[in-house]
Amino acid sequence: MQPFTQLTAKAAPLDVANIDTDQIIPKQFLKTVDREGLAQGLFYDLRFDADGKEKSGFVLNDPNYARAGVLIVGDNFGCGSSREHAPWALLDFGIRCVISTSFADIFYNNCFQNGLLPIALPAEQVRALMSEAKGGNHVFDIDLETQTVSAPSGARFHFDIDPGRKEKMLKGLDAIGETLQAASAIDDYEHRQALQRPWLEPA
Amino acid sequence: MPAMSGQTLYDKIWDAHVVSTDANGESILYIDLHLIHEVTTPQAFAGLRAAHRPVRRPDRTLAVADHNTPTEGQALGTGAVADLEARMQLQTLERNVAEHGIEFLPMGDPRNGIVHVVGPEQGRTQPGMTIVCGDSHTSTHGAFGSLAQGIGTSEVEHVLATQTLRQIKSKNMRVTFTGTPAPGVGAKDFALALIGKIGTSGGTGHVIEYTGEAVSALSMEARMTLCNMTIEAGARAGLVAPDEKTFAYVMGRPSAPKGAAWEIALANWRRLVTDPDARFDREVVIDVSTIAPTVTWGTSPEDVVEVTGVVPDPATFDEPRAAQIRRMLDYMGLKPGQPIASARIDRVFIGSCTNSRIEDLRATAAIVKDRKVADHVSAMIVPGSGLVREQAESEGLDEIFRAAGFDWREPGCSMCLGMNPDRLAPGERCASTSNRNFEGRQGRGGRTHLMSPAMAAAAAIAGHIADVRDFL
């Protein structure tokens, strides 16, 4: 996983609540057996019309927001399907950070597996950042170490993040490698379980 | 220090599976059962291969093919799947499970079907277990009093490699359903009413335990419907404490404990209850006698209305909700204030892990028997598994469906998400027993109204959204 420490990037406002993972990456892009190449499917039905032409009204098609690295979105982003293709597609498109008032649990968790930083802020702060980004004043600074988002107007907001997740994100740690270091604890657990819940063992 | 309060069912299952907890409060949680399918696993197996890691417990892993599978011609095998990408994904799963020695119920095997129908049916799903699957509706298995959660592909890889998940414990929420439902009202209506009340993020960060006399009265299949929709309320897992109905359902199934092991298991399972003095972080109480048959009108499962109600008028709401409603009405092709029962439908889909079990099919048959699907409606029924299909056929339900004009298909996820060829055309309006009415979920531009199987059956006959109580 690529580490996330600090990011200076354009922020694109996508002022819609309850954006589900079906909208982030529609089903037809889930047939891949790879993690890469999903950028083309990102927000497909919102970005493209039925003939595959770019819709002019969609923020990521606006040249002002080309190569945005931050996305500011409405409440409850990433609800629905557990598909990790959603963070993969966002990353493949170049988005490294998403700001909202709230995220669905599975999506939130999937972000941390991939070095995509989801930042939850109170509604009025998200509003302030959203309107700043809409006004075209939109190169934001995100610093994970100090847990701050800074906007060009000088607005500076602190965000909360679980310390364990923060550490893994900063270092780009491999969760599996880390857990495997606890392999003997897992062995012990399995031995205990075989005694306490013997019916779970294959006959 | 406050007095120690009792434990919830979630606390008990959690504690029984913690391998270790670090200073940041993140635990390594042991996973008893890992269900896998073709769509969310290829990248996980590729990751294992790249790191030369084996699957730690292939015996605790069960694979099915369900999301991509066509709902006809399954006997021809994956080689005959017309969609090349889908075929390749299905064949990738076949290769991966063979390489790692994982039990696989392939397309065409009568035991194959939607992963959340197959687990319980095979007796793999048991009380008190931790269960994960790379699919958000894993919450379904919570009906057995197991902690069942959807995970992403990186976590699938993590579970394959370590048989554990790294997780921070969620909060406890209790939803109590009191009273007795009116005829025509069931678990799907309970779920939609709950989501309408608390919203799609109402359960975020929580595990929900469902209790109350109305839950005790539900069959196992109806409890699965209720737990299935928990993810639509934002909670990752839903639980119902196991009881005699649970034990009776599990007993004798192929993977259920047998003989002396069954007796030991049963004694343990009887302890899977929330202590009377346990504390919940959030409580919701709903009297089910006040619930009417419920449908969705918008593009989020929280946008519900009683079947006798009308579509909301954005003019009566503040921004930004008003803008959201306008956007949804535009997508759904509905007018403010229009009675929902006046919405003419084009398609009916009865299926999905929410409502494709035998009881759902019996409820459907009870409504459509000796009636005809409206001329302009195309209606399909997709059983949840090959065994559900066989059972329905042995009861003659397929004859009733065909006589009424339904298309009777082979099992799979089908038009719940339309990864296979079953999907809506732009603008088509569908009465669906599935769980998500998101924009484009059942096909680009498709308009989905979620409802119970009996309500979908009534809509099929009427040709528009209809009150099932007029058909009882």
Ligand code: SF4
């Ligand atoms: S039936 Fe639908 S919701 Fe259930 S597992 Fe399949 S795609 Fe997911």
